[in-house]
Amino acid sequence: MVEAYVAIRDDSGIRSLSVNERDFLRTCVHGNTTLRIDGRTGQELRRVRLQLGRWDNGAECTVQWGNTRVSSLCSAQLVPPSPDRPNEGMVNFTVELSPMAGSSFRQAPVVSTGPLPMGARGPNYSDRNQRLLANRILRSVERVIILGGALDTEALVLAPGKWVWRFTIALTILDDGGNILDASILAAMAALRHYRKPQVQFSGDDEKESGAMSLPTMIPSIVKEATPLPLHHTPLSVSFALVPADNSSNAGSTSTVAAIADPTDREELVQHGTVTIAMNTHSEVCLLDFGGGCEIPPSKLKECWKIAQTTTKQLCQFLEQTLQDANGKAQQERLEKLKQQQDGKFATSAASLPPNAPYFEQSKIGDEMNVEVEVDVDHIAEVEKKAEEAYRQQALDYSRGHVASKVREDSTKEKSSQQKGKSLIAAMLRSVNQGDKGESTRRSEEYASDVAHSVVTGGKQRQVTNREDSCKVVDKTKNRVAMDLNDDEDEEAPTILQSEFHSSSREEKAPTEYALTPPPNTNDEANDLSMAIKKKKKKAKKKKPT
């Protein structure tokens, strides 16, 4: 671990500087060769590190620029456009100088170009200087991105006059180590570049005669690939601190003023003015902001431009590189998700899965399915009979029957289930079936009574959890139709099949082949299983032609 030197921050509202430090910083800058405290020359920037993240409708970027840390978040919504600008999208910026950035930011309000989001009220009292600083950052970011032509609001229109995109870019200053403005602009641009706009589909009729507005829904990026934003160019900025040479606290006479790039927070205390220049990779100047505070001869300004040209080019290259890497990673993640989802659709072959945990989970849900049936109806015997019938049907279903059985639970319940054996098929099913409904009927009986116990007495953990699971399952089965693709494709697929089986009688579903893997756990079961499997195969094959 590298030891970092953390400077003690000044606690007073007006950040004060001792005379010694001020003179020292001044002589650093005005010496023969400018050598600053951290070893940089007057034109070097500090090390920048970017961290990018992306999800379905958003992107975030955290910039660590020396000691300064800024985080930005970019997200979008679909809204009807404002009536006087029907062909333009909207972009809102919010800048928050978080108090964790520095003790002088205690009273900084949240400034925004649009209405503030709920709950984002800053403190009621706000220091004027902090407000000005936040405002300045907000205006610079807004100017660079909107007025500078990087993001064209007219390109954010989805359906002219009906639906446009509204972007919200929220910048939070997490740590102030000097030069917040450059870090903010970099964070905002990186988030915008990394963001991918989801495709949109319109639900309902698009016909005008229907009268009702068709509502657009965003397609998740797994289904359809999201597109990047149409950014014309990527401007990035460099700020200079103007430090006068003389020792008086006012710029009394025309003294030589030195410009140092990317000031740290101590250097910012010595500065009398600041110049910010934003350019893009094509060396076009996007922003020139000399905010005054001290006077400079125009030649100095021109010097700053030249320095800015090379440094912003470096920054832009660095940003491109980082964006490419991050994009590559995000693409990979997406491909992996796609693969998972596709595998899940075909209800992963049992061979590919280890016979332990996934099956356990699958079976658990299958149990709960049946438990739900039990709990709903009081006529346990009747339902049991139905379940038996269902199992018989299931035995006929070749593909269903070949799902590998579950593991641990079987071993404990198997003995009890075998007592009930009415037919070989039933016994076989009970031991083989992944849902193992025979047992579940039994278990459900127990549960039905146990549930009451557990709720009252606060019984064993297992029962309590089963109760909760049953509740969950109740909801699940109610939404049979609306079961979306989850991450847990493996679990979902069998339950879907089961529910369909319940609702439709006798329909044989054979979506895929289920390979058979005997569970390696209990020997008894293994023996039964292999016997049962052989028998079942024969039976199924017999049944099919008839």
Place this chain on the structure above:
Amino acid sequence: MGSSIRRTDLLALSNLRDDGRKPEEIRRMRIQMGPITSTAESVGGSALVEMGLTIVLATVKGPMACVRRSDELPDRAIMDVSIKATPFAPSGDRRVTNPNSDRRLIEISHMLKRALEATVLLHLYPKSRIEVSVVILADDGGRLCASINAASMALVDSGIPMKDLLCSCSAGYAGGTTDTTLVDLNRREESPNGGQPAVYLPCAMLPQRGTIVLSQCESRLPDFDTLERVLDAAMDGCRAVFDILQAAIQEHASKILSIRSGNGGIDTPFSQ
């Protein structure tokens, strides 16, 4: 505002801008110094500046004691600057903005403050406060420049010592077929035409010292040479403004002198 004729077409046709000026001409300026009578309790100095159709009134109070002791600086005065727009001054777009919290007004008041801090000799008044209030009465573009000019004239009127007379002017660039730089843009030229925002560079300088105090440009320029040209044009505009301001000061001073020596009459303000 939504004209389909591009600015460059007009220039190419007649080499004149849409208000009949040549590209390097600034607008007509009229200055009144001291339209608000200065008393000891309230206003120390004031000035009314008209640049074309933009009318700005600035008043200066001070140097006086700080409201809060925590604000004062031990070695110099602080400046409180606020720029407000009246409700009848059209703000450009259709939205009605709250003058207290309109971020553009806050921004330009901050710029004005920084520009004045570079000009006024603040170290002569430690632990005190100078308050500058600017009101925009009519806005036809260039309100930052007009505010700066008005504020510096008001400071002259109130007798606060400054390094130099701060002058401000804006410049722009009409690219495309005609490659000309424009000086002193009005609102039509400032506003984005088509999708392109206008190249608008307001700049403030101390003309006799030759140094720039403020400059801002927010739209895309192809390269530095263009930026240099636009900046040079802005500086020329500032020098032209300086001539006018200086003439106005001299006229005002001679008028006061003649009043004091009993010769002249008193003009009511706003009457010219």
